[in-house]
Amino acid sequence: MSEPLPAFLDRLWWPWLGTRSPPSRSPAASPSKSFLGGFFGPICEIDVALNDGETRKMAEMKTEDGKVEKHYLFYDGESVSGKVNLAFKQPGKRLEHQGIRIEFVGQIELFNDKSNTHEFVNLVKELALPGELTQSRSYDFEFMQVEKPYESYIGANVRLRYFLKVTIVRRLTDLVKEYDLIVHQLATYPDVNNSIKMEDVIVGKIYFLLVRIKIQHMELQLIKKEITGIGESIPIRLFLAGYDPTPTMRDVNKKFSVRYFLNLVLVDEEDRRYFKQQVGFRSG
Structure with a gap:
């Protein structure tokens, strides 16, 4: 018949070896569980709401795994404004922080090299100084006339994305929430039209970049090609x-x-x- 382990060994034995059942605990020890849950889990939820979210258009974009997501659509030079809402999951909790900020980020990610991420836009707004949160709060933010030089893109090897990033700075682990946006560029392209009317005059210049021969004279010809037969022109339609x-x-x-x-x-x-x-x- 085995003898019982001393009390201090019994407390150290079961968490690591799992061969003995844990000692019984009184109800007074339960607060330690909630402390650990709040320590490792998110204490509060972070949400971003745009001021014109009800009227602003949305656009679709595929993710890396092929899924389609909808996000708010912006154009170059438009302002981005809204509210950052912090909601505690359980009332009575406290959250000590070293500051709260929101960033507008535009970055390029190379899938074959995750460490090679380049930010071409990074605007920062400080929302709160270091302190303590004891209840849910909302913070206003506004980025005026934000420059968005490129269009959102996701491909097989690279992704160009814009997003709002909220960070609650803490001593051990920061609380971070990213909120993706989609940017489209408004651009017009000139129509390619090389047609010349019969009464027009062809005017241009000929540049010699490298000449190693002695030129006696130069000829300019107008060549006419006439094609007859069947099948030289095949109409196509590619959707x-x-x-x-x-x-x-x-x-x-x-x-x-x-x-x-x-x-x-x-x-x-x-x-x-x-x-x-x-x-x-x-x-x-």
Whole structure:
């Protein structure tokens, strides 16, 4: 028959080895559980409400895992304002903090290198000085005429996102809440029109960047091509809605670019393949 362990060994034995049942505790020891729960779990909930949330349009964007999310839509130069609401889960709790702030962040994330995150916009508003919260509070914020130079984008290797970030600074672990926004760029592109009327005059310049030969004279010709037969022109129709295209992006903050190409493959009777790629296709 085994002898019982001393009281101090019995208290140390069960949490780590799990071979003995824990000693009985009196109801007076229960507050330690709530202390640990408040320590490791969120003490209060953070929510962001925009002032024009009821009237502002929303846009859809796919996430990394293919899901579609809706967020409020903004354009370059628009102000962002609203309220940060802090709600305690349980009344009577206290939250000591070293300050509360909200940030408007625009950043580029490279999926193959999570540590290589570049912020091209970072605006900070201090909401509260270090102190203690004993009840739910709301804080107003406003970022005036925020510059948003690029359009929101998520692809296979890179993501460009805008978000509001609320941080409650604490000694051990900060409480952080991110609130995503979507930015679209308003841009007009000139129509490509190379047609020339029959009575027009072709005027231009010819530049010689590198000349290593002796030139006697130069000729300029107008060539006319006439094509007859069947099948030289094949009408096509490609619906872009099924491809979820994004706007063309060129050298975004010297981090990435997005371009589109039309790739044509012709197969003859002997299964030989002919390829033609049209560059410069613009989406958006």
